[in-house]
Amino acid sequence: MTVQIQPLHGVGAEILGVDLDRELSNPEFDAVRAAYAEYGVIFFRDQTIDEDQHIAFARRWAPININRFLATHPDHPEIALVSKEREQRENIGGAWHTDHSYDQIPAMGSILVARELPPEGGNTLFASMYGAFNALSEERQRQLSTLNAVHSARHIFAKGAYYGNTDAGGSRIGNAEAAEHLVDAIHPVVIEHPLSGKHALYVNPAYTIRIEGWPEHESRALLMELFAHCIQGEFVHEFVWRPGSIAFWDNRATWHFAKNDYHGHRREMHRITVEGEPLRGAPACGELAAMGDH
DSSP states (O other): OOOOEEEOOOEEEEESSTTTSSSSOOOHHHHHHHHHHHHEEEEOOSOOOOOHHHHHHHHHHSSSESSSOOOOSOOOOOOOEEEEETTTTOOOTTTOOOOTTSSSSSSOEEOOOOEEOOOOOOOOOEEHHHHHHHTOOOHHHHHHHHHHHOOHHHHSSSTTTTGSSSOOOGGBOOOOOHHTTTTOOOSSSSOTTTTTTEEEEEEOOEEEEETTTTTTHHHHHHHHHHHHHHTSGGGEEOOOOOOOOOEEEEEEEEEEOOOOOOTOOOEEEEEEOOOOOEEOOOOOOSSSOOOOOO
């Protein structure tokens, strides 16, 4: 069977005709890679890969990023455990975000394998930052292409920050000292995607804290406007997990949101994150927007 690409509503594509428990041929891998660049997130169904195969597939894309905040697999430190126990109320990733935007060189993406699922619920929402950018007016696109934004992890992972105040933390989230010592990253608000060459919005509600050089109230107003714009239904797909499901998202092209609607049941996912490359801003279209147009 040849690789088949089935685009989905909102964002992403399902990859058919692929068994990840064996090494893909070069043509198969090239087809999967092209779909990943084009659609921002790709999904596989009915897979039976073990931890070693998960690691081998990830390494074919890029070096693995060992997560500094999430608990890791006891036998495979390359694998981060994204889990929620039956008695816990809060989950990990239960708000719109894109991983690692707080790093100077953000991670390319993450390959998430379902290992234990609740009987229902626990779906993941994805949003297209290609689509969100393309839906903006040309004037807004020009303005945003001249801007940079500041990204930080301290308010999420540092001591006494978000995860320290919920039961989503504990043994599942740690290393608060590392977050406190991270230097905030500055990235273009609009990037030229390194694989596809498309333009994408690169801000997110979890880690983007302000527009560089703007007054606080104007920065907050613009970010709130963009955040609301990006989660419109036309850009969003809800992925329904099943045993054997795998999602591989691109942090430079999508956001995601893990729904927390399965209280009293356990959910465990295995995540491997792969390294990215420095981000480039998209070429500004036309003249720079005047400050008075904020």
